Structure formats: structure tokens, C-alpha cells
Amino acid sequence: MSRFSRRSALAGSGAAALAAAAAACAPPNPGGVNAEATIPAADGPVTLTYWAWLKDLQKVADVFNASQDRIRVETTWIPGGNDGGYAKILSAVAAGGGPDIAQVELRSVPEFALAGALVDLTRYGFADQESAFDPGAVSQIKVGDAYWAVPQDTGPVGTFYNREVLEGEMGLQAPATWQEFHELAGTVAEAGKQLITLDPGDGSHPVAWAMQSGAQWFTPEGDGWIVNMTDDASMRVAEFWDGILAEKLVGTGYGAFSTPWYAAAGAGDVLASISGSWSDALIQTTPGAEGKWAVAPMPRWEDGFASGAHGGSSAAVLSNSAHPAEALEFLTWMCTDPVGIDAMIENSGIGWSPAADYIGEVRQEPSEFFSGQNYNEEVFVPMAEGQNLEWTWAPLMQRVMAILGDGMNGAITGEVPLTDMFAETQAEIVRIMREIGLDAEEAR
Numbered sequence: 158m159s160r161f162s163r164r165s166a167l168a169g170s171g172a173a174a175l176a177a178a179a180a181a182c183a184p185p186n187p188g189g190v191n192a193e194a195t196i197p198a199a200d201g202p203v204t205l206t207y208w209a210w211l212k213d214l215q216k217v218a219d220v221f222n223a224s225q226d227r228i229r230v231e232t233t234w235i236p237g238g239n240d241g242g243y244a245k246i247l248s249a250v251a252a253g254g255g256p257d258i259a260q261v262e263l264r265s266v267p268e269f270a271l272a273g274a275l276v277d278l279t280r281y282g283f284a285d286q287e288s289a290f291d292p293g294a295v296s297q298i299k300v301g302d303a304y305w306a307v308p309q310d311t312g313p314v315g316t317f318y319n320r321e322v323l324e325g326e327m328g329l330q331a332p333a334t335w336q337e338f339h340e341l342a343g344t345v346a347e348a349g350k351q352l353i354t355l356d357p358g359d360g361s362h363p364v365a366w367a368m369q370s371g372a373q374w375f376t377p378e379g380d381g382w383i384v385n386m387t388d389d390a391s392m393r394v395a396e397f398w399d400g401i402l403a404e405k406l407v408g409t410g411y412g413a414f415s416t417p418w419y420a421a422a423g424a425g426d427v428l429a430s431i432s433g434s435w436s437d438a439l440i441q442t443t444p445g446a447e448g449k450w451a452v453a454p455m456p457r458w459e460d461g462f463a464s465g466a467h468g469g470s471s472a473a474v475l476s477n478s479a480h481p482a483e484a485l486e487f488l489t490w491m492c493t494d495p496v497g498i499d500a501m502i503e504n505s506g507i508g509w510s511p512a513a514d515y516i517g518e519v520r521q522e523p524s525e526f527f528s529g530q531n532y533n534e535e536v537f538v539p540m541a542e543g544q545n546l547e548w549t550w551a552p553l554m555q556r557v558m559a560i561l562g563d564g565m566n567g568a569i570t571g572e573v574p575l576t577d578m579f580a581e582t583q584a585e586i587v588r589i590m591r592e593i594g595l596d597a598e599e600a601r
Contacts, residue, residue, distance in 0.1 A: 195280045195281065196479065196480070196481055196482065197482065198480075198482040198483060199480060199483065202226065202227055202228070202229065203227070203228050203229070203480045203483045204228075204229045204230075204231060205228060205229070205230045205231070205256075205257040205258060205478075205480060205483060205484055205487060206230075206231055206232075206233065206256035206257050206258070207230055207231065207232045207233070207256055207257065207258040207259070207472075208232070208233050208234075208235045208242075208245070208246060208255075208256045208258070208259045208260065209232060209233075209234070209235065209258075209259065209260035209472070210234065210235055210236060210237045210238070210242055210260060211260060211470075211501075211505040211506075211507070212234075212504070212505055212506065213504040213505055214232040214234070214504070214505055215231070215232045216500065216504040216505075217491060217497065217500040217501050217504050217505060218230035218231070218232050220496060220497070220500045221487060221490055221491065221497065224496075227483075228483050228486065228487055230487055233256070235260075238260075238261070238262055238265060239555070242260070243261075243265070246259045246261075246274070246475070247269075247272060247274060250272075250274045250475055250476060250477055253477060254477060255475050255477050256475060256478075257474060257475060257478040257479075257480055257481075257484045258472050258473065258474055258475065258478070258484050258487075258488065259472075259473055259475055260309070260470050260471070260472060260473075261275075261306060261470065261471050261472075261473045262468075262469070262470050262471070263294075263297040263298060263306075263308065263311065263466075263468075263469045263470060263471055263550065264297075264364075264550045264554040264558075265550075265554055265555065266297070266298050266305050266306045266471055266473065266550065267300055267305070267549075267550050267551060267552035267554070268552055268553060268554060268555065269305070269306075269473060270300065270303075270305045270552065271552040271553075273476060274473075274475055274476050275305050275306065275473050275474065275475065275476060276473075276474040276475070276476055276478065276481045277303050277304070277305060278304045278305065278306070278307070278474065278481075278485060279302065279303050279304050281481055281482055281485050282485070283304040283307075283485065284304065286489055286493075287304075288513060289489070289493040289512065289513055290307075290308060290492070290493060290511055290512065290513055291308070291311065291509075291510070291511055291512060291513050291541060292513075292544075292546055293311060293313065293466070293541055293542070293544035293546065294308035294311045294469070294509075294511040295308060296544075296546045296547075296548065296549075297311070297466065297469065297471075297548070297550065298471050299549075300377055300549060300550075300552075301377050305473065306471035306472060306473035306474070307471060307472045307473070307474075307485070307488040307489065307492055307511075308469070308471050308492065308511040309469075309470045309471050309472045309488075309491075309492055309501075309507065309511055310435070310469050310470055310501070310507035310508035310509055310510065310511060311433075311434075311466060311468075311469035311508055311509045311511060311541070312432075312433025312434055312435055312466055312467040312468035312469045312508050312509060313433065313434050313464045313465075313466060313467075313509055313537055313540035313541040313544060314365050314369070314431060314432060314433055314434075314455045314464045314465045314466065314467045314540065315431075315432075315434060315436075315452050315453065315454060315455055315464070315532075315536050315537055315540050316331050316332070316429055316430075316431050316452065316453040316454065316455055316456065317429060317430045317431075317432065317436055317437070317440050317450060317451075317452055318331050318428055318429035318430075318450065318451060318452075318453060319422070319425060319428045319429065319446070319449055319450055320449060320450060320451040320528055321425075321449040321450075322350075322425045322428055322449075323345075323428050323429070326425075327344075327345070327348065329341060329344065329345075331429070331451075331453035332453075332456045333453075333454070333456060333457070334456055334457060334458070334459070335397060335456045335457065335458060337456065338352075338456040339397070339400070339401065339406070342401065342406035342407055343404070343406055345428060346405070346406050346407075349426075350425070350426050350427070350428060351407060351408040351421070351426065351427045351428070352406070352407060352427075352428055352429050353407050353408065353413070353427070353428075353429050353430060353431055354407060354408030354409065354410065354411055354412060354413060354418060354421075354427055355407060355408065355409050355412060355565070355569070356411065356412025356413075356415070356565075357409050357410070357412075357565060357566050357569045358562040358563070358565060358566055359412055359562060359565060360557070360558045360559070360560070360561025360562040360564070360565055361467060361468070361558065361561075362565070363394065363395075363398070363561055363564075363565065363575065363579075364465070364466075364558075364561065365465030365466060365467045366394045366398070366465060367386075367390065367391050367394050367465070368462070368465035368466055368544070368545045368548050369455060369457065369458070369461050369462050369463075369464055369465035369544075369545065370390040370391065370393060370394045370458055370461045370462075371390035371458075371460070371461050371462060371545060372385075372386070372388060372390040372391045372394070372545075372548075373385060373388075373545075373547050373548060373549070374386050374391070374548075374551070375549050375550065375551040376549060377549060380596055381595060381596025381597055381598065382551070382552075382590060382595060382596065382597045382598075383597075383598055383599075383600050384551075384583050384586050384587050384590070384597055384598070384599055384600065385583070385599070385600030386579045386580070386582055386583040386586075387579055387580050387583060387600070388600065390461070391579055392576060392579070393458070394575075395574070395575035395576040395578070395579050396575075396576060398568070398575055399568065399574045399575050399576060402568055402569055402571075402575075403571070408427065409569045413430040413432055413436070413439075414430070414436070414439045419442070419443055419444065422443045422446070423443050423444035423445055423446065431455060431456070432467055433466070433467035433468045433469070433508060433509075434508055434509040434533075434537045434540070434541075435468060435506075435507075435508035435509070437452070437524075437527070437532075438506060440526075441526050446526075447525070447526050448525065448526065448528060449528070450526070450527055450528065451527055451528045451530050451532070452527055452530060452532035452535075452536045452537075453536065454536055454539070454540060455540060462543055462544055462545045463539055463540055463542070463543025463544065464540035464541070464543055464544055465544070465545070466544060466548070468508060469508055469509070470508075472488045472491070472492070474488075492511045492512065493511070493512045493513070493515075495512075495515050495517075495518070498510050498512055498515055498516075498517050499517055499518050499519070502517045502519060502520070503519070509537060509541055516533055516534070516537075516538065517533075520533040520534075521533070521534060551586065551590075552590075552595065553586070553589060553590065553593070556586075556589055557582075557586060560582050560585055560586070561582060564578035564579075564581075564582055583599055583600075584599060587599050
């Protein structure tokens with residue numbers, strides 16, 4: 158591996174790289190005004206611009222704006238990343254403009270870094286503030302020794318389930334292990350119900366399963382990347398789910414929180430969702446579900462991690478920003494200060510808090526909807542603390558997720574089992590990474 162250093166690989170490789178990795182246009186001069194020098198904080202007042210798809214984010218910014226008179230933050234709503242938001246952001250950066258800050262999903266941070274669209278926050282002292290953030294959140298915005306964004310919310314995985322039906326009517330318990338999950342899914346299926354359903358084209362499920370199992374699919378090493386989707390941790394996940402799918406123990410016609418899922422869940426025919434912490438808000442829109450549902454930990458392997466990650470976003474400082482020091486100051490407040498966290502929960506409905514020691518005031522109380530359970534502290538605190546910190550996102554995750562989504566379809570139909578799909582995907586990802594100018598090797 159000698160063609161590119163890790164720094165140059167993440168600084169960007171022009172339009173060809175982003176065409177393959179992010180399906181948009183790359184900045185003509187990767188790194189923008191922040192390519193080399195560190196820009197000192199301004200002497201006078203500064204106005205920061207912030208593009209995001211979080212609702213009512215200006216209300217969060219207004220709380221910060223009212224706290225001082227040196228930095229003002231103005232927000233603009235944009236569509237979600239894959240619904241046009243990413244193309245809008247990257248087009249603006251390519252033209253030499255764009256906002257100071259933009260919302261970027263955690264898994265897409267390395268892609269934006271590869272495109273030269275982000276500021277390496279290491280140069281602005283982020284490492285000194287790392288301890289204020291949840292380690293599981295920080296691990297997802299870091300590649301090697303570089304910090305490419307500020308984690309804004311995360312999605313540790315738990316099990317949301319219909320306690321009234323599963324425990325009350327059927328006399329069963331939420332599964333603590335994957336073996337128990339297998340047995341429970343069979344029992345529920347025999348009763349004419351489904352424990353969970355899977356979106357047949359959603360590649361996020363195998364990612365979360367593999368993370369929890371202990372896999373490290375993408376590892377920056379030396380001057381390049383090692384791709385390893387066929388280690389023991391990955392293969393036991395693939396073999397397990399191949400068995401589940403072959404036995405038809407879970408639904409595969411639609412995913413959680415789709416229209417048919419809500420109908421089935423409201424009728425007590427689908428009993429659970431194993432998904433990110435943010436799912437609580439969606440579960441609460443299930444017809445007639447109040448007081449009937451509860452939350453349990455993600456089923457786990459004996460030697461695996463407590464939880465995988467499902468979703469989550471960062472706030473990234475873009476490479477054309479003239480005020481990265483001020484942007485980091487605001488983002489540190491928003492994502493670690495209790496006032497900022499509470500404002501994001503109240504106004505924007507963020508997922509799991511990125512702060513190291515504060516989950517949000519409202520999340521410290523029992524939930525009437527979830528059977529009076531204090532599920533955030535009882536379940537999601539240990540789920541967040543027990544994540545795989547060695548996981549690194551690849552610098553082309555949109556392509557990876559598309560390949561995995563197609564692969565899930567093939568596994569569900571029985572065309573290509575997950576054990577083969579993981580190996581084929583590994584080879585395909587290495588091929589694509591090399592095509593866009595990255596050194597990459599399959600693990601031996």
C-alpha cells in the first residue's frame with residue numbers, strides 16, 4: 158500500500174472519487190480555505206450558517222444565540238441527505254460556498270472527508286474535548302487520529318416489544334441472547350404472529366448485527382484500508398440469519414415503521430422491533446399501543462458487544478467555512494451542554510445524546526407509554542456504553558449500503574446466502590475503493 162497516505166486518501170481525490178463514493182460532485186480543490194492553515198478565532202462578532210434536516214433547529218440555535226453576543230447561528234432546513242441534502246451541500250462546497258456547518262449522517266462522515274468537504278477538527282482542539290462526548294459517538298466520526306465532525310446523536314440498538322401480548326398473553330420473555338431470539342421467533346411464528354419484520358432492501362440491519370458481534374469491516378492501516386467482512390464475528394452473524402431466513406421465522410415483506418407494520422403492530426400480529434433508540438418516538442405512533450409496549454436490551458452473543466449502532470448524525474464543519482473555531486465552540490455547546498442537549502431533544506427530537514454524562518432531563522424519567530419503565534436509563538445507557546468502539550465507517554458507505562441492501566434481497570429470496578454475500582461484498586468494495594484511488598486489500 159503506497160499510492161496514497163491516509164491523509165491524502167481522506168483529503169479527497171476529486172470528482173471521480175465522489176462520483177463513485179457519494180454520487181455527487183467533489184470540490185475542485187479539496188479542503189477549501191481550510192486545506193492547510195488553522196484559521197484563528199475572529200476578533201469580533203461572527204454569524205454561522207447551518208444546514209440540516211432536523212426540525213426546528215433554529216429554536217436550538219436561538220437558545221445559544223441568547224446566551225452570548227459573540228456568535229450568532231442561523232439555520233436553514235434542507236432535505237434529508239439521500240433525498241437531495243447531500244447533493245445540495247456538496248454542490249455548494251464545490252462552487253466555493255456552502256454553510257459553515259452541515260448535518261451529515263455518522264456513516265457518511267468519511268465520504269465527505271474523502272471529498273475534501275470537511276475540516277479536520279483535530280487542528281481546532283477537538284481531541285482536548287473528546288472526553289465530554291460519549292465514546293461510542295466519537296468513535297464514529299474518527300478515522301485514524303483525525304476527528305472529522307462533531308457527533309450530534311446516535312442510535313444504540315435495543316428491543317422494543319409488545320409486553321401485553323408477548324408476556325401477558327403468550328407468557329414469553331424478550332430474548333436476552335440470539336439463541337433465545339431464534340427459539341422465541343419460532344414460538345411466535347407457530348402462534349401465527351411475527352416477532353419482527355425486516356425491510357428486504359435495508360442494509361443497515363447486517364451492519365448493526367456485525368458491529369455488535371465484534372466485526373471490524375473497515376480498518377485504516379498504514380497508507381490504506383483493510384476490508385474484512387468474513388471474519389468469525391461476521392460469519393456467525395451471516396450463518397445465524399441465513400438459518401432464520403431459511404426457516405422463515407421473521408417477516409420479510411416490509412420493514413418496521415412502514416404502513417403495513419403499523420397495522421400489524423397495532424393488531425398485535427407483529428410484536429417487536431430491534432432498532433435504534435430513536436425508534437421510541439415511532440413506536441409511540443402505533444395505534445392503541447400506549448402502556449402496552451416495553452424496551453429490553455438487544456439480544457447478544459456471549460462474547461460480543463452489548464449493542465450495535467443504527468442511525469445517528471453528526472454536525473460537520475465544512476471546508477469553506479471562515480469560522481471553524483467558532484463553529485466548533487457552538488457545536489460543543491449544543492452536543493455536550495445539558496441546555497443544548499435538552500433543546501435538541503425538545504425541539505428537534507434527536508436520537509441518543511452524544512454527551513458523555515447527560516442523556517437529557519426528559520429521558521431520566523419513567524415513560525407512561527412504555528409501561529411506566531425508565532427504559533432510557535435502564536436499557537439504553539448500558540446499550541450506549543457497551544458498543545464496539547473499534548468500528549470505523551468506510552469512505553464510501555452509500556455504495557456499501559446499496560450493495561448490502563441488494564444482498565439482503567438476495568438472502569431473503571434464497572438466491573445468495575449472507576455467508577456468500579458478505580464475501581462477495583467484501584471483494585466488490587475493495588474493487589470500488591481501488592477504482593476511486595484508494596489503497597485497499599481484502600483481509601487474509
